[in-house]
Amino acid sequence: MIIPIYQADAFTDRLFGGNPAAVCPLTEWQPDAVMQKIALENNLAETAFFVKNENGYLLRWFTPELEIDLCGHATLASAHILFTELGYPADTIHFNTVKAGTLTVKREGDKYAMDFPSRPPFAAELPLGLVEALGGAKPKEVLRSRDYMLVYENEDDILNIVPDHSALAKINTLGVIITAPGKDVDFVSRFFAPAAGVPEDPVTGSAHCNLIPYWAGKLGKTVLHAYQVSARKGELWCELKGDRVFMAGKAVTYLKGNIEV
Secondary structure, three states: OEEEEEEEEEOOOOOOOOEEEEEEEEOOOOOHHHHHHHHHHHOOOEEEEEEEEOOEEEEEEEOOOOEEOOOHHHHHHHHHHHHHOOOOOOOEEEEEOOOOOEEEEEEEOOEEEEEEEOOOOEEOOOOOOHHHHOOOOOOOEEEEOOOEEEEOOOHHHHHHOOOOHHHHOOOOOOOEEEEEEOOOOOEEEEEEEHHHOEEEEOOOOOOHHHHHHHHHHHHOOOEEEEEEOOOOOEEEEEEEEOOEEEEEEOEEEEEEEEEEO
């Protein structure tokens, strides 16, 4: 069996920046074990698989370790491939997912705007070992939604954190977000998910489902500009609209090929 595969760098306008995602268009679902093995073989933060249906596309995402409930950059990469490589004719794509509902991506000039659920974080107790796993850096606030979110004073605090990924993997959570006000943007962040096989995710759309409502409330505005300050870096144009968040970003195609299964 031949499965097409593409790889795109999301939330960037340059190759080798942003967050790389693999995208596999399918005519029908393959066994979960096969899709998981493909994701492990790709060894990227996420591999997206989609199948066309009457309302758009069914979409699923796999890390090297497991299937996850929501992924932003691989959704953006999937839309980019549909628009630029597979001849999708309209301006809006509807992706239907099991755990995140319907996600839409609209082409707006050189950006793709994604409509995702808002997941406001709530105050939480600091789990044992988390500060130590982040090198001892103590946060101003500790919150949680799907992931823990730790808020720090400034951008330098975020840049200077050197996590112990083995220790982080022992924390009972899919991921850990760290964030602070930005110097040139409204806020910056980083994201770690070693338990899911992703030590540091370069740019994390799902984390912004937490970050956007939080910073909108803190800064008193609904339109925000963000950087994820990983080594590869990523840029997001964000907006809070009620119980939805909108994230716009760019993407570039890196690879086209086939998988022989």
